[in-house]
Amino acid sequence: QHKFWETQPVGQFKDVGNSGLPEGPIEDPTPLSEVKQEPYNLPSLYEWVTCDMDNEETCAEVYNLLTNNYVEDDENMFRFNYSKEFLGWALRPPGYFKSWHIGVKVRASKKLVAFIAGVPARIRVRNEVVSMAEINFLCVHKKLRSKRLAPVMIKEVTRRVHLENIWQAAYTAGVVLPTPITTCQYWHRSLNPKKLIDVGFSRLGARMTMSRTIKLYKLPDSxxxxxxxKMELRDVPAVTRLLREYLAQFVVAPDFDENDVEHWLLPREDVVDSYLVESPETHEVTDFCSFYALPSSILGNQNYSILKAAYSYYNVSTKTPLLRLMNDALIVAKKKDYDVFNALDVMENEAFLKELKFGPGDGQLHYYLYNYRLQNAVKPSELGLVLL
Ligand code: YNC
Ligand code: MG
Incomplete structure (x- = not known):
């Protein structure tokens, strides 16, 4: 079934429900001197490259590969279109390793045909904070699919992660692999229903007209x-405290420090946006919400080429009810001309999805850990981690 994944230190389907297996690392680390020192072999037409994401041309090559070959919906109507600025942000957090930004080029033409990337993260699983790699942007050019290139790329990124003395990883995928720690649902809140219907992202509800639909999703101007x-640099300490306290309740969550918060949550135009509530009386920061910008290319539509989507990121409510906080997030996203606001059913999101007129999508997102066994699958609401 899974000729590659069966060989890897991940939860195997045959072990589901076997309560005799302990939680924690599946394999012990090996001495660094025993980690394979040279890259895995590629078919001879291809070569490994390390992608320097500080370099604009390299960043553009990665951007072009992903724009034309990355994740599509089941009906091939939309394809993720992460911006160059987004990639620069996602791949260069504090302490990142350039060696984890891995490309495959055609030897003769130097054309980039595949990519995989990792970034370091501290992820807490129950009471243990584990140094991990977050693996993302695995992509093989459409013309090179089903040639077993993906397993070589995964082994190569694993080798380079091991060379930094890191032995665990976290990743998400739309496909089922051995074995998800949880499976989440995407929910979508229309901000520009007319465009969403025109491009086939959503459909007019039963007994609904366009004008009733527009009215249904209308939001106030402010x-x-x-x-x-909006969050500012001076808010980093307060936001870090708020977030750390909040994320402590989840089974799996990032262990953010101030440097992480500055990188991952300080607003960056058209990449990530964060807002907070500062009490007018005490000037205390009591609530926080954030979303990132991930547009999709609209494939084969005459009138529109880009769907502007905001994705819910980390949200914390202590004073402002979560429902009201997220309604304000919708209002700012609408003001910034996003067409749709997406959220997973992670953390406490279920508490606002239906009420704020999100509808369930057809896409599922499976979360995975590499070389770390969890005794039982967790519920989406027990997950405090959002990967980009
Ligand atoms: C996937 N998404 O099952 P088996 S998500 C992991 N993640 O292996 P081939 C995947 N594995 O089942 P293709 C996967 N998709 O035989 C497929 N696989 O054991 C497995 N799509 O390889 C698959 N991006 O090269 C099978 O397949 C084997 O040519 C087949 O390439 C796959 O970034 C892919 O959806 C996904 O570009 C590259 O279809 C290609 O089809 C493609 O014959 C569009 O591969 C874009 C797309 C995936 C987005 C993502 C997370 C990736 C996580 C990778 C695993 C990381 C493990 C941890 C490493 C560090 C460890 C430490 C320490
Ligand atoms: Mg392949």
Missing amino acids: TVTSGFR
């Missing part, structure tokens, strides 16, 4: 909560 404002 936010409702007093003290609601």
Whole structure:
């Protein structure tokens, strides 16, 4: 069934429900001197490259590969179109390793035909904070699919992660592999229903007209909560405290410090946006919400080429009810001309999805850990981790 994944230190389907297996690392680390020192072999027409994401041309090559070959929906109507600025942000967090940004080129033409990337992260699983790699942007050019290139790329990134003395990883995928720690649902909140219907992202509901639909999803022009404002650099300590306290309740969550918060949550134009509520009386930061910008190319539509989507990231409510906080997030996203606001059913998101008129999508997202066994699958609501 899974000729490659069966060889890897991941939860195997045959072990599901076997309560005799302990939680934690599946394999012990080996001495670094025993880690394979040379790259895995590629078919001879191809060569490994390390992608320097500081370099604009390299960044553009990766961007072009992904724009034309990365994840599509089941009906091939939309394809993720991560921006260059987004890739620069996603791949260069504090302490990142350039050697984990791995490309495959055609030897003769130097054309980039495959990519995989990792970034370091501290992820807490129950009471243990584990140094991990977050693996993302695995992509093989459409013309090179089903040639077993993906397993070589995964082994190569694993080797380079091991060389940094890191032995665990976290990743998400739309496909089922051995074995998800949880399976999440995407929910979508229409901000520009007319465009979403025109491009086939959503359909007019039963007994609905376009004008009734537009009215249904209408949002006020300005936010409702007093003290609601954009996050600034000076807010990093307060936001870090708020977030650390909040994420402590989940089974799996990032262990963010101030450097992480500055990188991952400080607003960056058209990449990531964060807002908070500062109490007008005490000037205390009591609530926080954030989303990232991930547009999709619209494939084969005459009128539109880009779907502007915001994705819910980390949200914390202590004073402002979560429902009201997220409604304000929708209002700012609408103001910034996003067409749709997406959220997974992770953390406490279920508490606002239906009420704020999100509808369930058909896409599922499976979460995985590499070389770390969890005794039982967790519920989406026990997950405090959002990967890009
Ligand atoms: C996938 N998404 O099952 P078996 S998500 C992992 N993640 O192996 P081939 C995947 N494995 O089942 P193709 C996978 N998709 O025989 C497929 N596989 O054991 C497995 N799509 O390889 C698959 N990006 O090369 C099978 O397949 C084997 O040519 C087949 O290439 C696959 O970034 C792919 O969806 C996905 O570009 C590259 O279809 C290609 O089809 C493609 O014959 C469109 O591969 C884009 C797309 C995936 C987005 C993502 C997370 C990746 C996680 C990788 C695993 C990381 C493990 C941890 C490593 C560090 C460890 C440490 C320490
Ligand atoms: Mg292949």
